[in-house]
Amino acid sequence: MIPELGHLALIFALILATAQAAMPLAGSLTGHRPWMTMARPLAYGQFVFVAIAFVALVEAFLTSDFSVLYVAQNSNSLLPGIYKVSAVWGGHEGSLLLWALMMAGWGAAVAAFSRNLPLPVVARVISVMGMVAIGFLLFMLLTSNPFERLFPVPPEGRDLNPLLQDFGLAIHPPMLYMGYVGFSVAFAFAIAALIGGKLDAAWARWSRPWTTVAWVFLTIGIALGSWWAYYELGWGGWWFWDPVENASLMPWLVGTALIHSLAVTEKRAAFKSWTVLLAISAFSLSLLGTFLVRSGVLTSVHAFATDPERGLFILIFLCIVIGGSLALYAWRAPEVSEGGRFDLLSRESALLLNNLLFVAFTVLVLFGTLAPLIYEAFNLGKISVGFPWFNKMFLALAPFLALLLGIGPATRWKSDQPWRLTKLLWLAFALSIGVLVLTSMSAVSGDDLWVPIGIALAAWLLFSHLTIVRDRLKHKQQGWRQAMVADFSGNGRSFYGMVVAHLGVAMFIVGVTMVSNHQIEKDLRMSPGDSHEMAGYRFEFLGAQKVNGPNYRADQGHFLVYRGERQIAELFPEKRSYLGGGMPMTEAAIDAGFFRDVYVSLGEAVGGGDWALRLYYKPYVRWIWLGAALMALGGAIAVSDRRYRTARARSTAPAGAVGAKA
C-alpha cells in the first residue's frame, strides 16, 4: 500500500510541477499577479509530494519490502540499518528520486528565501525550475519507477552492491546531487533573466549566493567521491579520470568559472552574456553527466545498470533543456549591453583569464571523455584515453592557473598599475622563488622538476594571499587582530572566504604534488611472520583468519606497522565475500595521518597461509581532500557575507514596481 502511495505522490508532484512551470511564467508575461503568486505554494507542494514519495521508498527499504522490485534488487534483510537507508540511492531509480527530491527542495528553498525579490523574477525562476522538475519526474514515472512491484515476492533481496556499503558512499551521492541540482538555480535565474530581458548587476547578486552554495556541495561531493574511491576500491588512487568522475568534474570546473564571473557581473556589470552562458553550461554539464552515466554510451568502473531506452529519454530531455536554453540565449543575448569597461591590467582581465583557463580545461576533459565515442563514430577503432593524457592536460594548465591565482586577488577593479602590483607582491614572489630553489636542492624534489614547482606554487599562493590580507588590513586603525575580527563580522566575509578557498587550492597542490611523485606501492607475496621494509616503515604480516560480518564472510589479514622499533599501527585488511550476491570485495586497511597514509590491501591467498598483497605509502594524500574541504569552507564563509542579507533587505522596496511591465 505504501509504495502505491509513493507512486501516487510522484504523479501528484508531476501535476504540481506542470502547474508550477506554466502558471507563474504565464502570469509574469501577462502581468497577471495572482498567477505569479501561485509560484511559491506550487513549489512547496511539489516538494511535499516528492518528499512523501521519498519517505515511502525509505520505508520500503527499512521494512525490507521485497515486493518492491527496486528494493529486492538493492537491499537484503541482512543489510545493516544505515545502508538500508543509503541503499535508497544505491541504484538508478532511487538516485533519480533523490535527485527529484533535491530539485524540489531547491525550488522550495528559492521560494522561501527570495521573499525580497521582485515577484516576476521569482515567478520566472520557480517556473523554470518546475520545467526541469517535470523532466525528472516524467523520466522516473515513464522509464524508472522506483515503486514497481515484483510478483511473486522473493524471499530475499539481491543485496546492495558491496562497493556501496560504506559510509563515504552513503553521503557522497546526496552531496554530489545537491551540487548538480543546485546549479539548476543559477540556471533558472539565468533563463528567467533572459526571458525577462533584465540582465543586470541585481540579477548577478541574486544568483551569486545560490551558485556558491551549489558549488560548495559539489566540491564536497567530488572530494567525498575521491576519498571513497581511494579507500574503497582498494587501488590506492584518488582520481581515475573515469567518465563518471569526469562527469562530476566538468560542472565543477564551469561552476568555478561561473562564481568568479558572477563576481565581475555583480561588481562591474561586465561579462553579462558570458556569465549567462556559464550558468547555462554548468547545469547543462550536470545533465550531460547524468546522460553519460545512465545511458551506457560510455562505460566506467561505476557501472550502474545502463539502459539505452533511458539514454534516449535523457537525450531528448537534454535537447529540450540545453537546446532550448541555448536557443533562447542566441535570441536574447545579443540585446544585452556589455557594460563596465576595463583595462588590460585589472581584476576583470584576471578573472577573464581565470574563466578561459577553466573553460579550456572543461573542454579538454569533455573531449577526452568523449574521444572514444568520436573515434567509434568515425570508425577509427576502439580506443580508450589513458589517464596520463588527462594528467598532462592538467599539468599544462594548472601552473598558469596557480600563478594567476596569486596575482588576481591583488589586482584592482577596472584598472591597475603594474608598479603597484610589483611593489605589493615582489616579496611573496621572491620568497616563493626561494622555496623553489630550496626544494629543488633538497631530497623532497626527488628527480622530478614538478615537485619543486608544485611546492613553490603552493608557497606562492600562501605568501601572496598573506600579503593581500595584510594590504587589506593596513589601512584600518586597530591592531591587525581586532581589524580582522571587525572586518569579518562586517562586510569582509566574502573576501576571507575567497582567501580560505584559495589556500585550499595551495593545500591541494601540495597533496597532489607529493602523492604523485613520492608514493610507493608494492605488490608482494608474504608468508605469516614475514616483514617488509618500505619508506621507513616495516610491515609485519602475522597471518590471516576467517571472520564473519553481518552480511559477508571475510579473510582478515593482521599486520603490525613499525617505524624504527616503535609499533605505530595495527592493520586488519579484509577480503570479503558478500552473501547476497557472492561478490568478492577488497577492504583495504589504512593508517591515516596528516603527513602520510600507510595502506595494506589483500589480494589473494596463494596457498600455505601466504597472501599476495599490496602495500602503499601515500605521503600528504590527505591534503588533497583537506584542500577541497578548505575550498568548500571558503565558499560557505563567502555565502554568509552580510552583503547578501542586507542586499535582500534593500531590494524589498521597489519589488512590486520593477518587473510587472517586463
Place this chain on the structure above:
Amino acid sequence: MSKSVRFLIPLIIFGALVILLVIGLGKDPSKVPSPLIGKHVPVFSLPELTDPSRSVSNEDLKGQISLVNVWASWCGSCRQEHQALMALSKETDFQVVGLNWKDAAQDALAVLRMTGNPYAMVGYDPDNKVGLHWGVYGAPETFVVDQAGIIRYKHIGPIDRKVWEETLQPLVAQLKAEGA
C-alpha cells in the same frame, strides 16, 4: 562575424555534441541484433536441471516454436519476468525452454521450487559452455526459435506485458502462420 551569429555558436556546438551522442547511443552493443538471427540453433546438449538424467539439446527445439529464456537465480530482472513466463507456460502455441546460465543448481532449483517452474525443460549451463555459442552476454535474454530450429529473434532484458504484446506475441503468431 556579425554580433548575433556569435551567440549561436554554443547552440551549434551543442548540436554537434547531440549528433555524436545519438551515434554513441546507436552503437550500444545491447542494441546490436544477434548475428545468430536467421541461423540454426547451435548444436548443444546439456543436462536437464530438474532431472540430470535427462538432457536438453538442439533437437528438442525442432518441431515447435520455442522461447529459449536465459536466466539465473542471481539475476534480479529474471525474477521480474518470472511471473510473465509462468503465464506464458500455459500457452500451447509454443514451449518455454530455460537456459540456466552461470548458476549453481541448488540455487536455481530453490527459485523454481519457491516461485514455480514455467519451463518445459531447463538446460543447466553453469559455466557458460552453451551460452557462449548462443552469444549470451547477460541475463535475462530470450531467443525465439521457429519450428525448423532457426533463431528468429533475440530479446535482451526482462519480458513484460509490453514486450510480449508488442513484439513477441505477433512474432509467434507469424511463425505459427508460416508453419501451418
Place this chain on the structure above:
Amino acid sequence: MKARQKRLVLVGLALVGVAGATTLALSALQSNISYFFSPSQVMASEHPTDAVFRVGGLVVKDTLARQEDGLTVHFEVTDNAAVVPVSYTGILPDLFSEGQGVVAKGRIGDDGVFYAEEVLAKHDESYMPPEVADTLQTAHVDGIVEQTTGTEPPRSMTQ
C-alpha cells in the same frame, strides 16, 4: 589603449590559447590512447608491436595459473575464435574469474605472450565490457567459433 584594440588583444590571446591547447591536446592524445583488439585480430597480427594496446574477451576456463613467485599469473583470453595467452604480475581485480569478461592493457612480447600492465574486470556480475560483448558477437558473425571452454567437440556454428 582604445577599447577596440584592447578587445583585439584579448581575442588574440584567447585564440592563441585555444590553438595552443588544441595542438597540445591532440599531439598528446596520439601517444596516450590505447586501441582495443580482439584475440582474433591479435592472431591475425593486426595489433601494433611497438605500442600499448588493450585486448579483451573471456578468460578461458582452467587456464588461470599462478606462478612460483605468487604474484605472476598466466591465463588465456578468448573471443571464441582465437586465444591470446596473457601474463600479469600483480593483484588481480576482485571480480576477475574464469569464464568472465576481462580487458587487459599491455603489449605483446616476442614469445607471443601478452604482458599486461593492467587487468580490468568490471563491477557487476551481469555486466560485460561492451568491447568484449562486441568481440564475441563479431566472432559469431565470422562463423569460426570453436570450442574453447568445454568438453564438447569443436563445431562450426554456421550451417
